[in-house]
Amino acid sequence: MALPMRKSKVEAPPAxxxxxxxxxxxxxxxxxxxWYLSGGPRRFGELRHDIPRISARVLSARLRELEGKGVIxxxxxxxxxxxxxxxLSELGAELVPAIKAIVAVGVKLKSAHRP
Amino acid sequence: MALPMRKSKVEAPPAxxxxxxxxxxxxxxxxxxxWYLSGGPRRFGELRHDIPRISARVLSARLRELEGKGVIxxxxxxxxxxxxxxxLSELGAELVPAIKAIVAVGVKLKSAHRP
DNA sequence: AAATGTAGTATCCCGCGGGTTACTGGCTCG
DNA sequence: CGAGCCAGTAACCCGCGGGATACTACATTT
Numbered sequence: 001m002a003l004p005m006r007k008s009k010v011e012a013p014p015a016x017x018x019x020x021x022x023x024x025x026x027x028x029x030x031x032x033x034x035w036y037l038s039g040g041p042r043r044f045g046e047l048r049h050d051i052p053r054i055s056a057r058v059l060s061a062r063l064r065e066l067e068g069k070g071v072i073x074x075x076x077x078x079x080x081x082x083x084x085x086x087x088l089s090e091l092g093a094e095l096v097p098a099i100k101a102i103v104a105v106g107v108k109l110k111s112a113h114r115p
Numbered sequence: 116m117a118l119p120m121r122k123s124k125v126e127a128p129p130a131x132x133x134x135x136x137x138x139x140x141x142x143x144x145x146x147x148x149x150w151y152l153s154g155g156p157r158r159f160g161e162l163r164h165d166i167p168r169i170s171a172r173v174l175s176a177r178l179r180e181l182e183g184k185g186v187i188x189x190x191x192x193x194x195x196x197x198x199x200x201x202x203l204s205e206l207g208a209e210l211v212p213a214i215k216a217i218v219a220v221g222v223k224l225k226s227a228h229r230p
Numbered sequence: 231a232a233a234t235g236t237a238g239t240a241t242c243c244c245g246c247g248g249g250t251t252a253c254t255g256g257c258t259c260g
Numbered sequence: 261c262g263a264g265c266c267a268g269t270a271a272c273c274c275g276c277g278g279g280a281t282a283c284t285a286c287a288t289t290t
Contacts, residue, residue: 017221018150018214025217028278035133044237058278060238081236081287094220099133101216102140105209106132143248159267173248175268191267197256198266234289240282247277253270260263 024069024095029054029062031099034088037072038096041087071095139186139210144169144177146214149203152187153211156202186210 025031029051036042036050048059063086066072071092075085088096140146144166151157151165163174178201181187186207190200203211 016147016150016218017225018146018218019221020224021217021221022146024220031133031137032131035131045235048237055279055281056238057240057280061277076237079236079287081285083236084238094223098213098216098220101213102136103131103133105139105213106134106136108209109135110132160265163267170249171268172250172270176247199268232290234287236286236288237284239284242280242282244279245277247275249274250272251270254268255266257265258263259265260261 021095021098024066024071024091025098027062027065029058030066031102033059033062033066034071034092034095035099035103037086037088037092038099041085043083043085045083047086066092136210136213139181139184139206140213142177142180144173145181146217148174148177148181149186149207149210150214150218152201152203152207153214156200158198158200160198162201181207 025034032051032054033047036047042050044059044063047063048054048056051059054062063072063074067074067086069091070089072086073089075087077083077085140149147166147169148162151162157165159174159178162178163169163171166174169177178187178189182189182201184206185204187201188204190202192198192200
């Protein structure tokens with residue numbers, strides 16, 4: 001019984017821009033940060049509060065990284081304890097639908113109680 | 116000039132099912148595997164061919180992991196060189212829209228030539 | 231005066247995820 | 261008779277991403 005030798009022609013879905021986009025979502029918590037920023041601009045401490053299990057170190061790193069990639073922008077408010085405000089850039093906003101799709105699946109998963 | 120003391124009440128977007136879903140997409144190449152399987156069932160070697168830069172080791176690990184999570188199913192064909200066929204489960208199919216959203220962003224990124 | 235809150239940075243440590251290379255064992259094709 | 265393809269597995273190494281903890285500097289609050 002021989003191998004059902006498929007033609008190597010089996011067409012694959014087009015090449016992946018997937019990877020291109022995933023680069024922006026890479027790193028732990030990156031999607032969460034974007035998600036929470038999708039509700040409007042937020043400050044460092046607020047994000048820490050939003051995502052309780054993230055450490056300041058990592059949050060900082062992630063914000064810098066996302067800023068570097070042009071996903072978010074950082075604005076320093078010159079108040080006495082200088083505070084910073086982060087918001088999604090246009091590029092960042094484009095990611096939101098994707099994040100929403102992911103969240104939607106997450107919701108389904110939770111409602112359908114899977115062990 | 117004092118801090119614009121926001122009330123700690125700043126409402127955060129609802130808690131994140133995001134993380135729940137991301138668990139399924141974790142690991143390098145996992146989204147790619149799902150993406151390529153969304154075109155229909157595929158065999159190990161085909162996937163290797165689809166995703167040229169993945170190593171057999173990692174592809175194998177990823178497939179096992181996804182199978183364990185119920186995202187894909189594995190069927191061994193009893194042909195002489197026994198071959199295996201992978202396909203998305205129902206759960207896996209639910210992920211496709213999310214992946215598509217991600218891909219869509221990727222496409223935009225590539226068309227808008229960002230350096 | 232002391233405590234609290236603001237936005238981080240500095241340091242250290244560590245696990246594991248991923249890359250690389252090598253190997254199996256049956257089958258078929260040249 | 262080899263060579264090559266199929267679907268993996270085994271063993272080894274290594275980088276870096278992430279967790280924990282500690283510390284700064286200033287201003288307002290108590």
